[in-house]
Amino acid sequence: MHKSRTVWAAAAGLTGIALAVTGCSTGSSSNSASTASSGGKVTLKVQTFNEFGYADLFTEYMKDHPNVTIVSDKAAKSDDARASVKNSIATSTVTDDIVAADVDWMPELLKSSDFFADVKTTDNAKRWPDWKMAQATDASGKLIGLGTDSGPQGVCYRKDLFQKAGLPTDRAQVATLLGGSSATWDQYFATGQKFMAANTGAAWFDSLGALAQVANNQQAEPFESKSDDSITVGKSDSNASKVFTMLTSHTDQSAHLAQWTDDWTKAFASDKFATVMCPAWMTQIIAGDAPDQKNWDIADVLPGGSSNWGGSFLLVPAKGKNVTEAKALADWLTAPAQAAKVFVKFGNFPSQTDAVKDATVTAKTDTYFNNAPTGQIFSNRFSAVSKQPYRGSHYFDINDQFGKALTRVDVDKTDNAAASWQKFLDAVKQLG
Amino acid sequence: MVTITELPTRPRDVRPRRRIGMRQRLGRWDVKVSPYLYISPFFVLFAITGLFPLLYTAVVSLHKWNLLTGEGPFVGLKNYVDVLHQPFFWKALRNTFSIFALSTIPQIIIALVIAAVLNANLRARTFWRMGVLVPYVVAPVAVAMIFGQIFSDQSGMMNAILSKVGISPVGWHSNVLASHLAIANMVNYRWTGYNTLVILAAMQAIPNLIFVIITSTIGGLQIFDEPTMFDQQNSATTAGGADGQFVTVTMYLYQLGWGSQNNLGRSAAVAWLLFLVILAISLVNYWFTNRIASDSGAVRRARKVRS
Numbered sequence: 001m002h003k004s005r006t007v008w009a010a011a012a013g014l015t016g017i018a019l020a021v022t023g024c025s026t027g028s029s030s031n032s033a034s035t036a037s038s039g040g041k042v043t044l045k046v047q048t049f050n051e052f053g054y055a056d057l058f059t060e061y062m063k064d065h066p067n068v069t070i071v072s073d074k075a076a077k078s079d080d081a082r083a084s085v086k087n088s089i090a091t092s093t094v095t096d097d098i099v100a101a102d103v104d105w106m107p108e109l110l111k112s113s114d115f116f117a118d119v120k121t122t123d124n125a126k127r128w129p130d131w132k133m134a135q136a137t138d139a140s141g142k143l144i145g146l147g148t149d150s151g152p153q154g155v156c157y158r159k160d161l162f163q164k165a166g167l168p169t170d171r172a173q174v175a176t177l178l179g180g181s182s183a184t185w186d187q188y189f190a191t192g193q194k195f196m197a198a199n200t201g202a203a204w205f206d207s208l209g210a211l212a213q214v215a216n217n218q219q220a221e222p223f224e225s226k227s228d229d230s231i232t233v234g235k236s237d238s239n240a241s242k243v244f245t246m247l248t249s250h251t252d253q254s255a256h257l258a259q260w261t262d263d264w265t266k267a268f269a270s271d272k273f274a275t276v277m278c279p280a281w282m283t284q285i286i287a288g289d290a291p292d293q294k295n296w297d298i299a300d301v302l303p304g305g306s307s308n309w310g311g312s313f314l315l316v317p318a319k320g321k322n323v324t325e326a327k328a329l330a331d332w333l334t335a336p337a338q339a340a341k342v343f344v345k346f347g348n349f350p351s352q353t354d355a356v357k358d359a360t361v362t363a364k365t366d367t368y369f370n371n372a373p374t375g376q377i378f379s380n381r382f383s384a385v386s387k388q389p390y391r392g393s394h395y396f397d398i399n400d401q402f403g404k405a406l407t408r409v410d411v412d413k414t415d416n417a418a419a420s421w422q423k424f425l426d427a428v429k430q431l432g
Numbered sequence: 433m434v435t436i437t438e439l440p441t442r443p444r445d446v447r448p449r450r451r452i453g454m455r456q457r458l459g460r461w462d463v464k465v466s467p468y469l470y471i472s473p474f475f476v477l478f479a480i481t482g483l484f485p486l487l488y489t490a491v492v493s494l495h496k497w498n499l500l501t502g503e504g505p506f507v508g509l510k511n512y513v514d515v516l517h518q519p520f521f522w523k524a525l526r527n528t529f530s531i532f533a534l535s536t537i538p539q540i541i542i543a544l545v546i547a548a549v550l551n552a553n554l555r556a557r558t559f560w561r562m563g564v565l566v567p568y569v570v571a572p573v574a575v576a577m578i579f580g581q582i583f584s585d586q587s588g589m590m591n592a593i594l595s596k597v598g599i600s601p602v603g604w605h606s607n608v609l610a611s612h613l614a615i616a617n618m619v620n621y622r623w624t625g626y627n628t629l630v631i632l633a634a635m636q637a638i639p640n641l642i643f644v645i646i647t648s649t650i651g652g653l654q655i656f657d658e659p660t661m662f663d664q665q666n667s668a669t670t671a672g673g674a675d676g677q678f679v680t681v682t683m684y685l686y687q688l689g690w691g692s693q694n695n696l697g698r699s700a701a702v703a704w705l706l707f708l709v710i711l712a713i714s715l716v717n718y719w720f721t722n723r724i725a726s727d728s729g730a731v732r733r734a735r736k737v738r739s
């Protein structure tokens with residue numbers, strides 16, 4: 001909350017907008033933060049967020065390239081990093097030689113693909129599977145981002161709660177129980193019904209919103225038509241309405257705990273739900289939130305087949321002062337060998353085809369998950385991912401509204417499914 | 433008596449007289465211009481950080497304008513019409529006023545009482561005065577964590593206490609009024625101490641206490657941080673509750689312009705609408721304080737008589 005002495009401070013509050021758009025309209029020239037001094041010495045500023053696990057790699061790279069100094073510019077929150085990238089596009093200023101971006105930001109960054117350098121080389125053109133490259137490729141085929149990690153999904157489950165409910169507890173048996181390689185949502189919910197009937201006191205999953213993330217990503221065109229980018233959710237038999245109906249008819253199996261809330265975080269330690277959709281990075285979150293809960297395990301299976309959730313890219317602003325050096329560094333950081341090292345030490349699962357098959361990756365086990373071979377499991381889950389849902393101009397706004405529509409029914413219980421769906425359609429109509 | 437013979441002497445007088453004239457003129461300029469020079473830093477700064485953005489925002493609000501791709505065609509008042517037709521905007525306005533009222537009124541009462549106490553001849557006065565400012569310097573992340581724990585819907589401390597006294601748990605994130613109360617608590621925690629010091633200063637130096645109180649709290653209409661922090665499951669670009677229970681006008685403004693819509697045009701329109709609301713309230717405030725502030729009014733009347 002701002003405090004202002006006079007009403008005019010309100011005007012000052014608008015400064016941000018105007019400064020952002022001013023820079024944009026005047027097309028001011030870039031002023032890179034990096035300084036290319038004489039003698040071929042370059043300083044490269046790399047903006048990341050959360051934990052990319054690059055500290056050791058930076059040291060290694062600087063040792064091999066004595067002329068390069070790398071400055072790590074780590075944002076406190078991914079939100080801050082996103083705002084910083086967007087403001088730098090809006091004002092046409094380059095503050096970092098390399099910027100990291102989450103896959104969720106890519107559609108809007110791709111619309112300003114001119115701002116970024118083409119990072120594809122003959123060497124890295126086959127480094128990632130097609131769906132990963134498609135996330136960073138603009139309409140003209142220009143690749144603006146080098147893939148770092150990925151989020152292939154399995155199912156994390158509680159052995160003790162499964163046992164209580166009379167279900168198998170071995171991870172191979174659990175995978176078979178949920179349908180193995182032909183796992184469907186029907187089978188997942190049918191098993192959930194069995195689990196609920198056993199009255200363990202726990203729910204089957206955390207929230208509808210968490211499942212929606214998977215179910216929507218499995219649609220080829222979740223909210224918009226690939227052919228003309230038009231919004232399709234309003235049609236009576238749209239993919240979105242099918243997913244919504246499927247999910248809301250199983251509200252009784254939900255623990256009503258929205259992801260990322262305090263309640264949800266605490267629930268991993270207690271007996272609130274038995275399964276959770278588990279992208280590779282989720283294993284670190286569970287282990288961090290419930291270090292003393294020894295019953296979490298992970299099964300090599302996913303309702304509806306396969307899905308990837310999350311993953312990031314490294315981008316190089318085209319107007320930076322050291323584009324060539326920055327590209328070389330970004331290329332090296334995202335090469336399979338480095339990605340494998342990051343996974344082994346930090347657990348960020350790679351997105352590079354060769355890294356996923358790397359022996360050090362597949363050999364990794366996780367003591368927290370009862371020594372589950374997480375490297376091999378996620379490698380399998382990664383190979384199963386084949387398609388990338390179409391994400392049009394309004395994807396993230398609609399996705400956000402879709403999540404809120406489920407939260408209203410499932411967590412807040414302020415609306416029934418029909419009323420909440422209507423509110424969802426109204427909100428989508430208001431998007432400009 | 434002036435005679436013709438005296439005339440030739442005049443040119444000799446010209447130089448000193450001119451020097452006097454120059455000095456006088458400089459003196460006159462000094463009197464006329466210097467005051468403006470002295471106050472000019474404020475106006476120059478204001479023009480750069482206040483007036484220019486204000487006018488530029490008005491220009492943006494009349495265009496289709498994307499944050500990333502820039503200026504689009506002139507659309508007149510379309511952005512304003514769009515925004516005013518969105519139920520979400522009215523929800524945000526309602527929430528803003530509701531949270532404002534729930535936080536400001538108790539805050540001012542408490543701050544007045546504390547300020548009155550601090551104004552008395554206390555022992556270790558500076559210690560107490562510094563003490564009230566402590567919550568103000570607590571890192572927002574810590575505030576978010578503390579209040580997140582207290583107001584969690586299922587595992588929160590507040591609901592645990594309520595259930596002890598036989599009250600059923602409150603949906604702090606789903607119930608409109610409950611969410612406003614929780615956020616108002618957060619606001620009060622952070623800002624009561626600050627306002628106490630402002631009021632204390634007013635008690636000791638400035639006669640027009642009410643004017644100080646109103647002007648120091650009206651900025652509360654720009655509330656953004658606390659409701660954003662209160663929504664744990666969403667980022668700043670989507671926060672505010674699943675049904676917009678606690679989205680505020682500035683949050684809405686930010687989400688339009690910096691969320692994935694990147695709709696700076698509409699965002700600017702919301703900014704101007706908020707500006708007009710604050711302006712209207714300020715005018716009422718101005719009129720109101722002038723009416724009741726008898727002492728400064730007396731001074732003005734006295735001045736008028738003298739001139």
